[in-house]
Amino acid sequence: MDAVVSSLLEGDHRALSRLISLMERGDPQVGPAMERLFPHTGSAYCIGITGPPGVGKSSLVNALVQLERGDGRQVGVVAVDPSSPFSGGALLGDRVRMERHYLDPGVFIRSIATRGTEGGVPRVIKGVVRLLDAAAKDVVLVETVGVGQTELDVMQVADTVVVVLVPELGDAVQALKAGLMEIADIYVVNKGDLGGTDRMVNAIESMLHTGPARGWTPPVLVTQAMNETGIQELKGAIQAHRNHLEQSQHLEAQRQRRHAAEFLAIVEEELGRRTREMALRDPDIRAALGAVQDGQAEPYSAAMRVLRDPSLGSRLFAQSDIG
Numbered sequence: 001m002d003a004v005v006s007s008l009l010e011g012d013h014r015a016l017s018r019l020i021s022l023m024e025r026g027d028p029q030v031g032p033a034m035e036r037l038f039p040h041t042g043s044a045y046c047i048g049i050t051g052p053p054g055v056g057k058s059s060l061v062n063a064l065v066q067l068e069r070g071d072g073r074q075v076g077v078v079a080v081d082p083s084s085p086f087s088g089g090a091l092l093g094d095r096v097r098m099e100r101h102y103l104d105p106g107v108f109i110r111s112i113a114t115r116g117t118e119g120g121v122p123r124v125i126k127g128v129v130r131l132l133d134a135a136a137k138d139v140v141l142v143e144t145v146g147v148g149q150t151e152l153d154v155m156q157v158a159d160t161v162v163v164v165l166v167p168e169l170g171d172a173v174q175a176l177k178a179g180l181m182e183i184a185d186i187y188v189v190n191k192g193d194l195g196g197t198d199r200m201v202n203a204i205e206s207m208l209h210t211g212p213a214r215g216w217t218p219p220v221l222v223t224q225a226m227n228e229t230g231i232q233e234l235k236g237a238i239q240a241h242r243n244h245l246e247q248s249q250h251l252e253a254q255r256q257r258r259h260a261a262e263f264l265a266i267v268e269e270e271l272g273r274r275t276r277e278m279a280l281r282d283p284d285i286r287a288a289l290g291a292v293q294d295g296q297a298e299p300y301s302a303a304m305r306v307l308r309d310p311s312l313g314s315r316l317f318a319q320s321d322i323g
């Protein structure tokens with residue numbers, strides 16, 4: 001493992017792939033490796049790209065990667081693959097779109113499936129971004145489809161969140177419902193070649209006025225990712241947001257807050273998992289569970305009775321390795 005860690009610090013892509021796979025599987029060797037890598041993190045800037053399916057997120061990522069590479073920066077791309085039947089062809093399409101980047105040693109691209117990932121997708125994505133950071137990537141782009149809580153949680157990893165929409169009636173309203181308007185630092189109306197672009201921009205801007213003030217007003221940009229139009233402006237807006245975060249000391253504060261939240265979430269998750277395992281071995285709890293399953297006991301009152309038992313804690317933790 002020492003050799004893998006050293007290679008990763010030199011930016012070796014095979015070492016990166018190896019550690020990411022171990023992380024996806026929840027391998028215990030990853031913890032000590034992360035500890036060694038941590039002092040080498042903090043310099044990568046993470047950009048999240050989210051929005052409804054098919055709005056052009058990958059096309060924008062592709063165009064941004066090209067600009068960053070033009071500036072000679074090392075880039076990491078992490079795509080969250082929802083493994084849904086609806087996105088069957090998406091990754092294949094992405095591969096075709098990103099072909100030239102796959103061949104570029106300055107770009108590392110990895111997709112993470114939402115299914116079969118040990119410990120939850122947001123946790124894995126945070127770990128993967130940290131690995132890319134340690135591997136001396138200057139910029140890390142994370143793409144995720146903006147539907148559902150998991151995807152919103154994934155965006156916690158990003159310093160700047162770009163929410164992508166298209167000029168379609170109802171798109172803005174959907175984004176509002178999905179909670180995307182709360183996490184957006186920058187809005188992009190992509191497919192600006194289609195009709196209704198101005199109307200969409202106005203719709204978003206009118207929603208912004210009703211939103212809470214945050215010391216940063218998210219700009220609304222129009223792009224045509226397919227024709228590489230408006231990408232330089234998007235890069236400029238990301239840089240402006242970064243400057244805002246750095247000058248206001250928000251960047252460090254935001255990262256520290258998120259590290260704390262990540263730590264607490266893992267403690268909570270693990271305690272929950274282990275407590276459940278122990279609880280299911282406890283005779284009193286099993287008896288109560290049986291009564292609930294048979295319809296003889298009411299779930300809430302049965303749970304509260306079990307929890308009020310003063311000997312519960314000592315009983316559970318007596319048989320555990322964390323007591």
Ligand SMILES: Nc1nc2c(ncn2[C@@H]2O[C@H](COP(=O)(O)OP(=O)(O)OP(=O)(O)O)[C@@H](O)[C@H]2O)c(=O)[nH]1
Nearest residue numbers: 053054055056057058059090191192223224225226
């Ligand atoms: N008309 C038009 N089509 C575009 C534009 N940008 C991207 N597209 C097309 O939109 C489709 C979806 O693009 P992607 O970049 O795969 O979109 P995505 O948001 O990553 O899609 P998922 O990851 O599947 O949610 C592709 O067929 C693109 O060619 C644009 O500016 N105008």
Ligand SMILES: [Mg+2]
Nearest residue numbers: 057058090094
């Ligand atoms: Mg995509």
